Amino acid sequence: MSSADHANVSPMPPGVTDPNYRPPPGRLGNLTAAQQHALDTLRQQLQDEGHFVPERMDDATLLRFLRARKFDVAKAKAMLLSAEQWRKDFGIEDLMRNFKFTEKEQVDKYYPQYYHKMDKDGRPIYIERLGSLDISALYKVTTQERQLQRFVIEYEKFLTDRLPACAKAVGHPVETSCTILDLYGVSLTNFYKVKDYVFQTAGIGQDRYPECMGKFYIINAPWAFSAVWSIIKPWLDEVTVAKIDILGANYKEKLLAQIPAENLPADLGGKCQCVGGCSLGDAGPWNP
Helix, strand or coil: CCHHHHCCCCCCCCCCCCCCCCCCCCECCECCHHHHHHHHHHHHHHHHCCCCCCCCCCHHHHHHHHHHCCCCHHHHHHHHHHHHHHHHHHCHHHHHHHCCCCCHHHHHHHCCEEEEEECCCCCEEEEEEHHHCCHHHHHHHCCHHHHHHHHHHHHHHHHHHHHHHHHHHHCCCCCCEEEEEECCCCCHHHHHHHHHHHHHHHHHHHHHCCCCEEEEEEECCCCCHHHHHHHHHHHCCHHHHHCEEECCCCCHHHHHHHCCHHHCEHHHCCCECCCCCHHHHCCCCCCC
């Protein structure tokens, strides 16, 4: 393979103000001729076949699906069209207009899940406290279906609101999240009660919103987590598994290497103490 095959043929994406930004491989601004051809082919096929939705299928999005399928155009198109059909079946457009998660404060007591500020690379931080889970109390104030609907709506907002706001704040494209999954106090009994929901969300993230995971820290992992991990791991592809860092109780140094102390909640070893609590504040450049 000649050096020309590896040369970048893609212009830098618009809006870049960070002079030090270097796009990772397979992104706008760093595409080989073969990758650019795959992008152009996928876009053209979607347009010719009447499947192209401009507001949801910009080049950065098409590239996420292409990277997820190693730039195999046929497989990337099949994945994208499957995701589009899923959107209709799930009723996303209607949910985005009408869904109100009025039980948010109550749910936060039993299963905190929230976005909070940015890591050092500009990624929105997503925090989930599985160890706080009280499944019987949780399903007295909400249902698994509503939890899943909220999860999907938050993914939509992640793409349409959070990522663009983070990109503007740091001066370069931001396409992925930095996730912290806190297992402090988690029990296998509780995990098994909620495993269907966890598997569903993992599947939705991987199949419908591909290439959105940047960093994933599992902290306070108990000794029994190896058994849980052996259940989850086969559901994930090897690229996803490589982004996951499993840490025990001594996680603070690793988190603070990636996240500014002022952006990490105090109860996770940082310095942030949002008024009313970090889990309900939705603090970040998307919420100025």
